[in-house]
Each structure stands twice: as C-alpha cells, then as structure tokens.
Amino acid sequence: MENDKLIIGGHEFNSRFILGSGKYSLDLIKAAVENAGAEIITLALRRAATGNVANILDYIPKNVTLLPNTSGARNADEAVRIARLAREVGCGNFIKIEVIKDSKYLLPDNYETIKATEILAKEGFVVMPYMYPDLNVARSLRDAGAASIMPLGAPIGSNKGICTKEFIRILIDEIDLPIIVDAGIGRPSQACEAMEIGAAAVMANTAIATAGNIPQMAEAFKKGIEAGRQAYLSGLGRVIEKGASASSPLTGFLEN
C-alpha cells in the first residue's frame, strides 16, 4: 500500500479521497482536510465579496492541491472562461470541469464537457471532467486530453450512493485513466464500495457537509476509502451462485 500512489496529470498523491469544501463553515475546513487525510480539495469561483471577508484559501493547509470547479457553467465556453480565471488566481492548473444546464437534477452535459476538455487540455490544464458515466463519452474525454474521468454515482448532493455502479465498472475496465467517483456518495460504505470495484479515488462533499460531526465523518470516509482500496488490491473473494462452501474443515469423526 505504501507505494500505491494516485497519479493525476503527472502529480502523485497518497490519498484517494478528494474533499469538497462547499456547504460548511470555513472554520471546519482545516479539521475536515486533516481528518480526511485529503491532498486535493475542490473549490468554486464566484464574484469577490466586498468588506474584507474571510478567504477560503487562508483555511486550507498549504500542502493541499486545489481543484477549482467550473460550477455555474452552462456550456463549454463558460467552463473555459471560468477555468482560465481560476488559473489566474494563481493556485495551479488543475480544473474540474462541470457543465450543467439542468438545475433540477444537476446532471452534467457530456457533449459540452468534451468540448471544454479539449480546449483546456490544449492550454495545459490538468483536466478532470465530471460526467455522466457513458463509455463513448469517457473515450472522447480521454482522447481530448482528460487527466482523469469523474463519473457521477448519483445526482449531486443526493447522498444516494453509486446508482450507476455497473456503468462506472465499465469505465474502470475500459479507460486507462483514474476513474474518480464524484457526486452522490453519501456514506463511507458507499465510498468503500466504489473503491472495491476499482475506482481510483472518491470525491465527496455533501455527505461530509451534512453530517452531524463533519471532521469525524471526514475520517470515517477516509477509512472507508482505504478499506475499499485495500480490498480491491487484495482481490475480492469469489461469490458462488448456489449453495454454500464450508469455511471450517469437515469434522470427519462425528459420523463414525
């Protein structure tokens, strides 16, 4: 496990837990990051508030890689615009592309996402597109220069778990890039499940932000993700279709 690195765009990470920073107090971010053991945290870009308001960058430990998202973008052009501005803030060149037209289900627009990926990869960004798990789209994203693929497990913020499991499994089998399950993961057991099937990492925000104790839940997710990763690397035991298979040796002597 020691040499089991997550590599995204040539950068190495020990943690496979990407933490979101939305919907909770800045005061809790440091504890959440530390308890999560997270090395990547997502952010959003918005109009600057006036009046010396606290800036989130002051609350994130320095060794953490920032992954700005393009939330708010409704098409590729807007995503590209947000990405360029995010890079201009001066915190690296990672970008999570999120293009969403539909505010009811918040489902990503795969077509616009491919277009934005192609443009931004050419501009040198480490592009991590959020997408609906479709193999053809994942191939197009890979060909467009994506550094990872981030399929959704369930609608954003729903905490419903990996409803798209079989389709994510196909991406894991077919796409030679880190597949990071993003959105919908609501419990550590679901994060573990994603890792067991071979996801490279899990991204979670709402599950942590809406938990009773945020830092504790961050730690619970960390453990779930580590357990799932270790299980995947170990190779899960087989399932038998029918009947049973004794775990203890048969006694042999009682019948005689």
Next chain:
Amino acid sequence: MICINGEKFEKDEIVLLDYLETNRINPKRIAIEMNGEILPKSQFNEVVFKSGDIVEIVNFVGGG
C-alpha cells in the same frame, strides 16, 4: 458608467487598486476579467477602468 461585478457606477474612471482598497479585497486572492479578457496580475497597479468597461472580480469560495 462602469459595471463591476454587476454593480453599476456612474463614473468616468475608477482606479482598480482604489476600488480594491475601498472594498477591502485582497489583490493576491482574486482574478479579474475586463470586457471578457483576463487582466494579468502584473497590470493590476496600472489599470484604470473607463466608462463602458464591464469588470468581473472573482475569488475562490467553498464548492464541490
């Protein structure tokens, strides 16, 4: 009229650094787009917005 972050100012000129200072916005933590183009940080100390300019000043917030 100058438009900054959706707010309209009935002025002919606004010095960027004055605006940031008045509104207590840390120049190190932001990115600026002026009329659809990114304004490089190296130009922050010389830029004066003129009437008709549309400016977006953005920074990072929590997000997933």
